[in-house]
Amino acid sequence: MRHQLSFACEGASLAASIDEAPGTTGLLIISGGNEIRSGAHRGMAILAQKVADAGYPVFRFDRRGIGDSEGANGGYTASAPDIAAAIAAFRQAAPGLTRIAAFGNCDAASALLLHQPLALDALILANPWTYDDDCSDEDGQHEPALPPASAIRARYLARLKDPKSLLRLLKGEIDVRKLLRGLSALGKSAPPAVPDSLAARLDAAFAKLACPATILLATGDRTAQAFIETCQPADVKVERLDSPSHSFAGKDAEWLADRILAILAA
Template sequence: MRRHLSFACGGAALAATLDEAPGTTGLLIVSGGNEIRSGAHRGMAMLAQRVAAAGHPVFRFDRRGIGDSEGINGGYRSSGPDLMAAIAAFREAAPQLTRVVAFGNCDAASALLLHQPLALDALILANPWTYEDDGGDDTEADEPALPPASAIRARYLARLKDPKSLLRLMKGEVDVRKLFRGLSALGKQPTPPTVGSLADELDGLLAETFCPVTILLATGDRTAQAFMEKLATSIAHVDANPGSIRVERLASPSHSFAGDDGEWLAGRILEQLR
C-alpha cells in the first residue's frame, strides 16, 4: 500500500511517499538534481513498488523547494537537514525498522556521502556526480558536452576493433591527425582528483565512510565515466581489496537505469536489503 505524508524540515513542510511493507530493513530513495520523488519517467516510483513487493518499506521525498515541498531549493550541497529529517520521518512512519539503507543516483549519491555521518546502515550510490557545478538533474541531456578522457579512450578502442573503421582508415577516409590525437590518450595514466575538488572530497569521504557502501556504475554513462576516471586509484583499490566498499558495473549508457536496466538496478538494491 502506498501512503502519502509530510514532515517538517527547517520550518517547511516536505512531501513524502511511503510504500508500506512488513520488513525491518527499509529503503530511503533520495532524488537527484531537481527531480521530484517519482523519478524520471516514474522510475523511482516503480522501483519503490518493486522493493515494497519484496517485503521492504520504501520512503521517498521531495527536498525543500522541489515538487510538492515547501521552502527554498538550495541544491544537493545544502540537503543535509532534509536527509536527516527524512530518515527520522521514515523511522517514525515505519516503527518496525531496525535498518535503513539509502539509495541515490547522480548528485543524490554525492549528497549522501557529503552529509555523512547520517543515521543510516548502508549506502547505495549510483553514478555519483563529480563535476564542479550545481549538479545534474538525472538526464543525459544536461551532462557536460565533452565526455571524459576515459570515454574518448573507450571510443577509439572500439573503433580500432571495428573492421569497417579499419577499412575506412585504409581508404584514407579517416582524419589521421584526429586519430593520433585520440590514440595519444590511450597511454595516459589517470591522475588523482584535484585537491579541494568535489571528486577529492568524495574520495576522502569514501575512505572514511561510517557504513558499508555499494557503488553502481553504468559504464556508458558520462557521469559514471567521470567518476571512474577521477577516482580511478580508489576504485582499483576497492576492486583488489573488497571490504566495506564494493563496486558493481553495468554495460549501459543509461544514467537513470531506464528500461530493462531497471531490473538490474532493483536486483542490486534488493541484494543489499536482504
C-alpha cells in the same frame, strides 16, 4: 499500500511518499539532480513498489524547492538537513524499523557520501556524480558536457578495431589530425583528483565511511565512467552493469532492483 505525507525541514514543509511493508529494514530513496521523488519516467516510484512488494517499506521525498516541497532549492550540496529530516520522518511513519538503507543515483549518491554521518545503516550509491560543475538537463538529470578521457580512449580503440573505420581512413574520410590527437591520449593515465575538487572530497568521504556502502555502476554511462576515472574508493564493494543507462531504465531496472533487494536482505 502507498501513502502521501509531509514533514518539516528548517521551517519548510516537504512532500513525501511511503510504500508500506511489514519488514523492519527500510529503503530511503534520495532523488538525483532536480528530479521529483517519482524519478525519471516514474522509475523511482516503480522501484519503490517492487521493493515494498518484497516486504521492505520505502520512503521517497522531494527536497526543499523541488516538486511539491516548500523552500529554496539549494542543490545536493545543501541537502543534508533534508536527508536527516527524511530519515526521522521515515522512522516516525514506520516505527517498526530497526535498519534503514539509503539509495541515491548521480548527485544523490554524492550527497549521501558528503553529508556523513547520517543515521543510516547502509549506502547504495549508483553512478556517483564527480563533476564540479552542474549540468542538469530539463528533466533534472545530470549529464556532463563531454565524456571523460577514458570514454574517449575506449571509443578510439573501438574504431581502430573496426574494419569500416580503417577503410574510411584509407579513403581519406577521417581527419588524421584529430585521430592523432585521440591516439596520443591512449597511453595517458588519468591525473589525480585536484585537492578540494568534488572527486577528492568523495574519496575522503569513502575513507571514513560511517556504514557499509555498495557502488553500482552502469559502465557505459558517462557519469559512471568519470567516477571510475577520478575516484579510487578502497574496501568498498562495486557492482557493474554493462549498460549506458544513467538511470537504469528499461530492462536495467530489474538489475537495479535485484541489487538493492540483495543488500536489504543482507
